[in-house]
Every structure is written in structure tokens, then in C-alpha cells.
Amino acid sequence: MSIPNFIIPDLLLLLFPFIVIGSRLFCDAKSNVPWRIANIGFLLIFMLLNFIPLAGGEGRFFICNWRVDDFGVFMREVLVVSAILGMWFSKDYFMHAAAGKPQMHQIAEFIGAIAFATFGGVTVVSACDTITFFLGLEIATIPMYALTAWNKQDQLGSEAATKYILMGSVATAFELFGFSYLYGFAGSLHFDAIHNAVAAGTSPLLWIAVLFLFCGIGFKLTLFPFYTWAPDVYEGAPTPVTAVLSVTSKATAIAFLVVLVYGPLAPVQEQIAPLIALLAGVTLFVGNLGALKQYRLRRFMAYSSIAQAGYIMVALLGTAAMAKTAIIYYLFVYAVSNYLAFFVFGIIGHHREEIFDSLRGLSKQNPSLAIALAISMFSLAGIPPLAGFFGKFHLFFSGATTGHYMLIAFAVLNNVLALFYYLQLVKSAWVDEPDGHLNPLRLTRRQRGVIILLSCAVVVLGFLPFLSDNIFVGFSGL
Amino acid sequence: METVLFNLIWVIPLLTVLACIPIPATCERALRTVHTASVSFVLLVVCVLTYRVFALGAAPADPASTPFALRFFTDIPWLNAFNAHYIVGADGLNMLLLALTAFIVWAGVLVSYKIKGNQKVFFALIQLLATSVYGVYMSFDLVLFFVFYEMEALCMYLMIACYGSGRRDYGGKKLTLTLAFGSSMILATLFGLYFESGTGSWSLMEISKVTLPMDFQMWAFPLMFMGFAVSSSLFPFHFWSPDGHSAAPTAVSMLAAGVMMKMGAYGCLRFAMFLMPEAAKIWLPYVVALLIFNVVLGPFIAIRHKDLKYITAYSSISHLGLIFLGLAALTPVGLRGASLQMISHGFLTGLFFATIGMIYERTHTRDITEMGGIMKKMPFLGVGFVIAGFAGLGLPGFSGFIAESTIFIGAFQQDSTLTRIVTVLAILSITTTAVYILQTANRMLHGPMPAKFQTLTDGCFREKLVIVVLVFCLLLIGIFPGPFADMLDLSIAPIFNRF
Numbered sequence: 001m002s003i004p005n006f007i008i009p010d011l012l013l014l015l016f017p018f019i020v021i022g023s024r025l026f027c028d029a030k031s032n033v034p035w036r037i038a039n040i041g042f043l044l045i046f047m048l049l050n051f052i053p054l055a056g057g058e059g060r061f062f063i064c065n066w067r068v069d070d071f072g073v074f075m076r077e078v079l080v081v082s083a084i085l086g087m088w089f090s091k092d093y094f095m096h097a098a099a100g101k102p103q104m105h106q107i108a109e110f111i112g113a114i115a116f117a118t119f120g121g122v123t124v125v126s127a128c129d130t131i132t133f134f135l136g137l138e139i140a141t142i143p144m145y146a147l148t149a150w151n152k153q154d155q156l157g158s159e160a161a162t163k164y165i166l167m168g169s170v171a172t173a174f175e176l177f178g179f180s181y182l183y184g185f186a187g188s189l190h191f192d193a194i195h196n197a198v199a200a201g202t203s204p205l206l207w208i209a210v211l212f213l214f215c216g217i218g219f220k221l222t223l224f225p226f227y228t229w230a231p232d233v234y235e236g237a238p239t240p241v242t243a244v245l246s247v248t249s250k251a252t253a254i255a256f257l258v259v260l261v262y263g264p265l266a267p268v269q270e271q272i273a274p275l276i277a278l279l280a281g282v283t284l285f286v287g288n289l290g291a292l293k294q295y296r297l298r299r300f301m302a303y304s305s306i307a308q309a310g311y312i313m314v315a316l317l318g319t320a321a322m323a324k325t326a327i328i329y330y331l332f333v334y335a336v337s338n339y340l341a342f343f344v345f346g347i348i349g350h351h352r353e354e355i356f357d358s359l360r361g362l363s364k365q366n367p368s369l370a371i372a373l374a375i376s377m378f379s380l381a382g383i384p385p386l387a388g389f390f391g392k393f394h395l396f397f398s399g400a401t402t403g404h405y406m407l408i409a410f411a412v413l414n415n416v417l418a419l420f421y422y423l424q425l426v427k428s429a430w431v432d433e434p435d436g437h438l439n440p441l442r443l444t445r446r447q448r449g450v451i452i453l454l455s456c457a458v459v460v461l462g463f464l465p466f467l468s469d470n471i472f473v474g475f476s477g478l
Numbered sequence: 479m480e481t482v483l484f485n486l487i488w489v490i491p492l493l494t495v496l497a498c499i500p501i502p503a504t505c506e507r508a509l510r511t512v513h514t515a516s517v518s519f520v521l522l523v524v525c526v527l528t529y530r531v532f533a534l535g536a537a538p539a540d541p542a543s544t545p546f547a548l549r550f551f552t553d554i555p556w557l558n559a560f561n562a563h564y565i566v567g568a569d570g571l572n573m574l575l576l577a578l579t580a581f582i583v584w585a586g587v588l589v590s591y592k593i594k595g596n597q598k599v600f601f602a603l604i605q606l607l608a609t610s611v612y613g614v615y616m617s618f619d620l621v622l623f624f625v626f627y628e629m630e631a632l633c634m635y636l637m638i639a640c641y642g643s644g645r646r647d648y649g650g651k652k653l654t655l656t657l658a659f660g661s662s663m664i665l666a667t668l669f670g671l672y673f674e675s676g677t678g679s680w681s682l683m684e685i686s687k688v689t690l691p692m693d694f695q696m697w698a699f700p701l702m703f704m705g706f707a708v709s710s711s712l713f714p715f716h717f718w719s720p721d722g723h724s725a726a727p728t729a730v731s732m733l734a735a736g737v738m739m740k741m742g743a744y745g746c747l748r749f750a751m752f753l754m755p756e757a758a759k760i761w762l763p764y765v766v767a768l769l770i771f772n773v774v775l776g777p778f779i780a781i782r783h784k785d786l787k788y789i790t791a792y793s794s795i796s797h798l799g800l801i802f803l804g805l806a807a808l809t810p811v812g813l814r815g816a817s818l819q820m821i822s823h824g825f826l827t828g829l830f831f832a833t834i835g836m837i838y839e840r841t842h843t844r845d846i847t848e849m850g851g852i853m854k855k856m857p858f859l860g861v862g863f864v865i866a867g868f869a870g871l872g873l874p875g876f877s878g879f880i881a882e883s884t885i886f887i888g889a890f891q892q893d894s895t896l897t898r899i900v901t902v903l904a905i906l907s908i909t910t911t912a913v914y915i916l917q918t919a920n921r922m923l924h925g926p927m928p929a930k931f932q933t934l935t936d937g938c939f940r941e942k943l944v945i946v947v948l949v950f951c952l953l954l955i956g957i958f959p960g961p962f963a964d965m966l967d968l969s970i971a972p973i974f975n976r977f
Contacts, residue, residue, distance in 0.1 A: 325559055329559075363596070363599075363640065364596075367503070367596065367599065371599075374636065378632050383628060383629070383631055383632045384624070384625040384626075384628045384629050385625055385629055386632075389625070389628065390557075393560075393621075394559065394560070396665075396669060397560050397669065400669040400670075400672075400673055401673070403673065405666065405669065405670055408666060408669055409666040412662040412663075412665050412666050413659070413662050413666075415658070415662055416655055416658045416659045416662055419631070419654070419655060419658050420651070420655055423635060423651055423654065423655075426635070426636070427639060427647055427651075430636060430639060430640050431639045431640060431646070431647050
């Protein structure tokens with residue numbers, strides 16, 4: 001059997017975690033070799049992704065129906081970028097313990113878990129039957145449970161992981177139930193067959209399936225009313241895991257919805273639009289409200305990312321081409337801005353407690369860090385000319401293509417609320433006087449480099465949008 | 479060549495920020511020199527280009543820019559994903575506003591030499607703010623316009639909260655969030671304009687070619703108009719301005735009151751009224767009713783205040799009310815008066831806040847009850863303040879007189895009882911303005927001087943230069959309004975023709 005070239009990066013990605021973990025057999029626990037292998041591997045995969053023709057292809061491997069299209073290719077890039085950033089971020093936590101936490105060990109397995117989660121995300125965007133689809137979602141989620149509890153001696157982490165795994169299993173049950181009804185309705189597992197069956201006519205069976213699928217994925221995407229686990233898990237997990245969770249896991253979940261809504265359920269997109277609009281509106285409102293009163297950095301980021309999930313949902317109301325473009329672009333922007341924020345929080349968390357007050361006087365002691373923080377916060381708040389604005393503009397534009405002006409007006413007004421709490425954080429860093437009791441911050445060369453790189457990315461992705469524009473040429477034909 | 483120079487207006491401030499990154503924050507002198515050189519160069523460029531626009535007069539312009547006759551017209555595809563273009567150009571109205579901005583930015587940098595805190599970041603933020611204001615006045619594409627319009631929020635909060643005085647965090651947040659509220663209303667209408675017009679373009683010229691459906695106009699016009707009016711502090715959205723201005727450092731007050739509040743009025747005229755004229759005719763009479771607060775009650779509130787910046791802020795609120803009176807009159811004379819007032823009030827309020835900032839830098843108080851006899855120690859600054867005050871109450875010879883009388887004539891021409899009543903009230907309120915200005919000048923400049931003010935010094939050369947230049951501009955428009963009015967008339971005609 002000849003291997004079509006579009007699947008090579010996926011195979012590499014599947015093989016790669018085994019290599020990283022296996023390398024542990026040949027070197028001692030403190031060795032840097034797994035880290036280097038991981039770096040080379042991820043960068044290699046990222047390079048290869050740029051060579052896949054956007055048209056991709058479709059094939060059957062073992063029992064999986066595998067399809068690579070342009071959306072899938074760009075999603076792979078988002079996921080790999082997120083994995084690389086998460087890996088760079090986690091390195092510090094294996095070298096020094098964060099303030100008040102035990103030091104983390106076993107970096108090779110840690111990176112392996114991130115790679116598995118990434119492969120899960122790739123499976124979700126490539127699947128064209130429900131079994132593969134479901135497998136992908138589980139491959140993406142299960143490593144996250146383990147990652148959350150990586151700090152074995154940390155009580156908060158174990159508690160968070162327990163909560164996460166319990167709630168996650170219930171969500172999985174919901175999804176399986178939904179898929180079983182979908183199968184019962186269409187009589188086939190293949191997406192194209194389901195698509196044809198849905199186009200031919202609907203029945204209550206289908207609506208039950210849709211409802212359960214949305215409930216299940218609502219948990220993973222932290223949609224209202226299934227978002228309650230997020231603040232606790234974000235708070236309890238080690239900081240790099242929180243960052244990976246907020247980007248990779250969210251990207252996988254939104255990819256799941258995109259594949260579902262514009263694939264098998266495309267004929268009834270108009271009928272499920274009110275459900276999407278409702279979920280989007282309520283989620284972003286609840287997320288914004290929740291963030292207002294937070295004073296712990298990671299709880300705050302949890303609510304902020306809940307609100308962001310609501311904003312992303314707005315795009316799902318649009319036409320396929322517009323929505324996919326908007327979501328890909330937004331996920332890139334969101335990944336970069338979010339990681340930038342988490343890098344800053346990570347440096348704070350290494351020396352101080354992770355609360356707003358630890359940021360006091362940052363602009364006087366460490367101006368570059370304060371500027372990076374302001375850039376990431378303003379980008380997340382959607383202030384031009386930063387990338388976040390153009391990302392949100394894309395999302396709203398997509399929603400507006402089908403005339404949902406009321407929802408967009410509501411979302412845009414909510415942005416003012418969001419700006420308020422992002423300003424609270426900026427205020428802590430820029431306005432409050434320094435507190436002499438806080439430990440001084442030290443930046444390593446790599447941390448400084450990554451922060452400058454990400455800050456520039458947030459500014460440039462927005463300021464020169466025609467650079468990112470070329471990414472979407474492939475979508476014009478969709 | 480001129481087109482390139484024109485496009486450089488908003489690029490130079492950004493380049494200056496980049497150029498200053500390698501300079502360490504401790505070399506304040508070098509930083510100030512670089513920024514002063516940069517703003518002076520921009521000022522020169524803008525003055526030359528303004529003269530070019532004036533000299534070209536009614537000469538035919540690029541046909542792609544009809545119905546406007548835009549000079550230095552540039553149209554480059556920008557965001558292909560939703561067909562946004564980079565469209566900039568200049569006609570009399572926005573060229574004069576650009577000139578105003580260049581003067582105020584120049585003055586703002588010169589008065590900020592002694593600002594406390596990290597000067598590197600402060601000047602960088604001023605330059606970013608300048609970029610955004612230049613961009614707003616230059617752009618004729620809705621997306622480009624909005625990007626620049628919203629950009630100011632990023633700089634304003636940081637500048638007020640980090641370098642301001644008094645309740646700076648509160649003032650900064652109030653200002654930023656209220657403005658963001660206004661721009662969110664604008665953003666919502668922008669999407670509507672794009673999809674309802676069906677042109678598939680964000681260009682002002684393209685959208686104006688179709689008549690938008692009436693039911694859309696009926697909800698979109700008030701939303702957009704009020705969104706812009708928020709930044710011009712039209713009642714009931716005026717509440718951010720006194721707190722914001724009083725907390726802001728001098729340069730930011732000057733920029734905020736001098737040019738940013740004009741962005742709102744400019745947006746109302748150029749975007750809301752131009753694109754949706756049918757709805758404007760129906761809704762604008764209601765705006766006139768709101769003006770009673772701005773124009774009539776604003777000066778009364780100013781009388782009761784003791785803080786110099788609060789007094790000036792309420793004075794700005796009343797002057798901006800007059801701009802809206804001119805707009806709502808919907809007569810060519812009224813529109814010309816409104817645009818003249820935008821420019822005139824920019825210089826006026828710039829001068830006001832500049833002198834107040836200089837006085838505050840020395841006395842460390844803005845409470846007029848704690849001051850007295852300042853004229854003895856600071857005659858130059860005192861005279862500057864008095865001139866600003868006189869120009870503010872519309873003394874003939876200064877630009878305020880020309881602008882306000884044009885507005886009153888234009889508004890009275892309109893055949894509506896309400897407008898006429900408000901016009902008469904507005905004319906009468908000039909007396910109230912005189913009360914607070916004379917009262918403030920009297921308490922502050924004359925009378926017994928507190929002992930702690932004995933050591934105060936008058937303005938240095940840099941400060942005197944700022945005052946002289948701004949007074950010169952006020953007098954220039956006041957004594958030779960003709961050329962300015964001609965430039966404005968040419969650019970208002972396409973807007974008025976829509977009604």
C-alpha cells in the first residue's frame with residue numbers, strides 16, 4: 001500500500017510522542033535530549049505542513065476514514081503552534097519549581113502527552129466518520145486529564161484533575177449517546193451518508209442527537225451552562241497545562257463543531273442557528289460577568305477564555321467559507337495572545353503568588369514585561385491595531401453574513417464589559433505602586449526571547465493583516 | 479510626491495516610536511529631541527499640504543473619489559478576506575483638521591518636557607495617539623477608519639492612568655470605557671452598512687452611491703450618530719469628559735479636548751449624516767432638544783466648579799454643543815459654521831489646557847479658590863489664559879466669534895421653532911460663558927497672592943512659543959476666515975447635496 005503524501009505529517013505526529021517518550025530509555029532523568037528531540041520533531045512537522053497541497057485528499061487507513069482539506073491543514077498548524085508554545089512554556093517548570101508548588105518531573109512524558117493531545121485534535125479535523133471523530137476527541141481529552149494532575153504532590157492539581165475527569169466522562173457519555181442517535185437516524189457512520197440523510201429530511205431523533213452532541217461539546221468548549229469546571233481546573237492545573245488547555249483543547253472543541261456543523265449537519269444549519277446564537281450570546285455574557293470579580297490570575301483567564309469561546313461561536317452562524325476563515329484566523333490570534341499572557345503570568349507565578357496584586361509596579365520594575373502584558377490584554381480585549389481586533393472582526397463579519405445583527409450588537413457591547421476587566425489587570429501592572437514585599441522577577445534569555453517573539457506576532461498579525469491574508473486564499477473556493 | 483508625503487503623516491509617528499526603542503529610557507533629553515523633531519517635521523508637512531489643498535481649490539480631482547474631490551487620493555486593497563481597502567485622501571475639511579491635530583500634537587509634546595515617570599513610554603504613547611487621530615481624519619474606508627478610531631482607547635487609558643493626577647485610574651477607565659461603548663455602537667452599524675448596501679465595499683464613496691433601505695436607516699442612523707456623539711460629549715453621554723480631562727496629563731487633555739472630541743463631530747458629519755441623509759432629516763430635530771443641556775446648562779455647571787480643568791471641560795461641552803447645533807441646522811451656513819467651530823475650538827481648548835497645565839505645574843493646585851495674584855508672578859501665562867478665555871466667549875477678532883456667529887446664522891435659517899428657540903438660548907448663554915470665564919480669571923490672576931506662590935516663575939521659552947503659536951492660529955482664523963471658509967465650503971457641498 002503506498003502512503004499518500006498528505007498523511008505523512010499526521011503519521012509523524014503519531015509516531016513522534018513514542019520517540020520522545022522512548023528516548024527516556026537511553027538517557028538519564030535530567031537529560032536535555034528528549035527536549036531537543038521534541039523541538040526538532042515539532043518544528044519538522046510544522047515545516048512539512050506547509051508543503052501539503054491545500055486540496056489535500058481522502059483515504060481509508062485501517063478502520064479510519066481520513067480526509068485532509070484546507071481547513072484541516074490550517075487547524076493542524078494552529079494545533080502544532082500551540083503545542084510548540086506549550087512545550088517551550090513548560091520547560092521552566094521542570095527546571096525550577098513555581099512559587100508554592102513542588103517541582104515537576106518527567107518532561108519527556110509531559111511533552112509526549114501534549115503531542116498525543118495534538119494528534120487527537122488532528123484526528124478530529126481529519127475524521128469523516130463518527131467513530132474516528134469520537135476517537136479523536138477522546139485522544140485529545142485523555143492526555144489533558146493526566147497533564148492536569150502532573151504535579152502529583154499538589155493537592156489542588158489532583159482535585160482539579162478529579163473534577164475534570166468526572167465531568168469529562170459525563171460529557172463523553174453525552175457525546176456517545178448523541179452519536180448513537182445520529183447513527184440510528186442516518187443508518188451510517190460516514191459523514192457523507194449522514195449529510196445525505198439529513199438533507200433528505202429530519203426527525204425528532206436527529207434533534208435529540210444534535211442536542212446531546214452540543215451538550216457534550218459544550219463541556220469541552222466551556223459553553224454555558226457547562227463551563228463551571230473551567231475556573232477550578234485552570235486554577236488547579238500547573239500553569240503550562242492551563243495554557244495548553246485553554247488553546248489546544250479549545251481549538252479541538254471548536255474544530256469539532258466546525259466539522260459537525262459544516263459537514264453532516266450542514267443541511268440543517270439554519271435550523272440549529274438559534275441554538276448556536278443562544279449559546280454564543282449567553283456564554284460570552286456569563287464569561288464576561290464572571291471575569292469581573294476575579295483577582296486570581298488563572299481564574300481570571302478561565303473566565304476570559306469562556307467569553308472568548310462565546311465570541312468564536314458567533315462565527316459558526318455564517319457561511320462555511322467565512323466561518324472557517326474567521327475561526328482559523330481567530331484561533332491563531334487567540335493562541336498567540338493567550339500564550340503571551342500565560343508566559344507573563346508564568347514568570348510572575350515562578351516568584352510570586354498568582355494574584356492581581358503580584359503585578360503591582362510591574363511597569364516600573366520590569367517595563368518590557370508590563371508592555372507585553374498590556375499588548376496581550378488589549379489584544380484579547382479586541383483593541384486595534386492588535387491582532388485580537390482583526391480576529392474578532394472576522395468572527396463578527398462571519399456572523400453578519402447571515403444577518404444576525406442583534407447578536408453582533410450584543411457581542412460588541414459585551415466587548416466593553418470585557419475591556420473593563422482587562423483594564424483592571426493592566427491597571428495592576430501599570431498604575432499601582434510597587435510593593436516592596438514582592439519577590440523580584442528574573443527573566444531567562446529564552447523567556448525574554450519568547451515574549452518578544454509573541455509580542456511582535458500579536459502586533460504584526462494585526463498591523464499588517466495582508467500578511468495573514470494570504471493564508472486564506474485557499475478558502476475562497478469553499 | 480505629495481501623495482507619498484500625505485501618507486507619511488500617520489507613518490512618521492510610528493517610525494519615531496520604532497526609532498526610539500533602542501534609546502534607553504534614562505536618556506530623556508535625547509528622547510525629547512527626537513520626538514520634538516518628528517512632530518515638528520509632521521507639522522511642516524501638514525502645513526505645506528494644507529496650502530496645496532487650498533491652492534488647488536476647486537480644481538478637478540481624481541474621479542474615483544467622487545462625490546468628494548479628494549486630493550492625494552490613495553486606494554490600495556488591504557484586507558482581502560472582507561474586501562477592506564486602504565483609502566485615504568484629503569479635502570478642505572479633513573486637511574484643516576489634520577493641520578489642527580499637527581499643531582496640537584506639536585504643542586502637546588512641547589509642554590510635556592517635564593512629565594514625571596517613564597518619558598520613553600509617554601512620548602511613544604503620544605505618537606501612537608497622534609497616528610490614530612491622523613488616521614481617523616484621513617481614511618475614507620470604514621474598516622480603516624474604525625481601526626484608527628478605536629486605537630485611541632489603547633493609548634488614552636495608559637496615558638491617563640499612569641501619568642495623570644487626582645483620580646487617574648477612575649478618570650481613565652471612565653473615559654476609555656465610555657468611548658469604547660460609543661465605538662461598539664459604531665461597529666455594529668458598520669456591519670449593517672456593509673451588508674445592507676449590498677455593494678460589497680467598505681468605501682465611503684461606494685456605499686454613498688446606493689440609497690440605503692429606510693427601515694435600516696431609521697435604526698442605524700441614531701445608533702451611529704450617538705456612537706460618534708459619545709466622543710463629542712453630547713448629552714447624555716457627556717459624563718466621561720470632566721473626569722477624564724481633569725485626571726489626564728496636560729498633553730492628553732489638549733489632545734482629547736482639542737482633536738479627539740472633534741473626531742466624533744467629524745464622524746457624525748462625514749459618516750452618519752453623509753451615508754444616511756434621509757434618516758438624518760428625521761432624527762436631527764431630536765438632537766436639537768438634547769443640545770439644551772450642552773449649550774445652556776453646560777456653562778451654568780462651569781460657574782459652580784472650582785477646578786480649572788472641570789471648568790474648561792464644561793466649557794468644551796458647551797462649545798461642542800454648538801457644533802451639533804450647526805450640524806442639526808442642516809443648512810450650508812450651519813454646516814460651515816460647525817466645521818469652522820471644530821477647528822477653532824481645537825486651537826482654543828488646546829490653548830486653554832496648555833496654560834492650565836503650565837500654571838498647575840507651578841502652583842500644584844487647580845483649585846481657583848486657592849489661587850490669586852498669579853498675574854504678578856506669571857504675566858505671560860496669565861495673559862495666555864485670558865486670551866483663551868476671551869476667545870472662548872466669542873470675542874470678535876478670534877476664531878470663536880466667526881465660527882459661532884456662522885452657526886447661529888445657519889441655525890436660525892432653519893424653519894423650525896425648536897431650533898430657533900435653542901439658537902436664541904445658545905446666544906444668550908454666551909453671557910453665562912462670560913460669567914465663568916471672567917470670574918475664573920479674576921480669582922486666579924488678581925487679588926491677594928498666597929505666600930507660597932512668591933517663588934513662582936513665568937513660562938520658559940518653550941512654553942511661551944506654544945502659547946504664541948496657538949494664539950496666532952486663533953487670530954489667523956479670526957481675522958482671515960475667508961480662505962478657511964472657502965476650503966470648508968468645497969468639502970461640505972457634497973455632503974449637503976445629499977439632503
